[in-house]
Amino acid sequence: MVIRIWDKRCLILPSSFFATTPFSNWTIGSMNLTTVVLFDVDWSFPVKEARRELARITAASPHWDGKAQHLQVTDAVGPYLRIRATASAPNADSWWSLQCEIREGLTGWVARHHPECVPTMRLSRDPVPPGPPPEDATMAETIVQPTPLKPLPRADDGPAVTVTRQPDRRRAPDAVWTDPEGVGNVSRCG
Helix, strand or coil: CEEECCCCCEEECCHHHHHHCCCCCCCCCCCCEEEEEEEEECCCCCHHHHHHHHHHHHHHCCCCCCCCEEEEEEECCCCCEEEEEEEEECCHHHHHHHHHHHHHHHHHHHHHHCHHHCCCCCCCCCCCCCCCCCCCCCHHHHCCCCCCCCCCCCHHHCCCCCCCCCCCCCCCCCCEEECCCCCCCCEEEC
């Protein structure tokens, strides 16, 4: 049995599943597919502007079928917003190309017009000044550099450590292993 799932792809299930499990048919009678692009941005991200940019990107794409396109904030936990952009495509080849165009277009738009929204790792509690970095700043100056790690101590840097081995409690206490001839023939005594 072939069913169409939420993003309009086909899912093939064995017939035995339908003989034993109730289901409802939500099939849409067209061949178009919905492409999904997920990305994370800073909480200051301008969602309404991004919706207009998605509309511009999809309208300019030969891979969009003109039926649907949406941009939503699907999560806001931790330091980032999760953005979900969707658009419909007429077939699988266009589906993939449209997905790449949307991802490239939106991430490029964010980097050019809202660089303060590009996800960064904050290493201090100092507030980040709003707005883009200064025009004369190099990329190395705008990225927070992590503090170098201290090297691990070497074995000869500290006091000597003695390792003692505890007896193996799984062995019988009277078992002794010996090598009477010293030639590697080990026999069990006891």
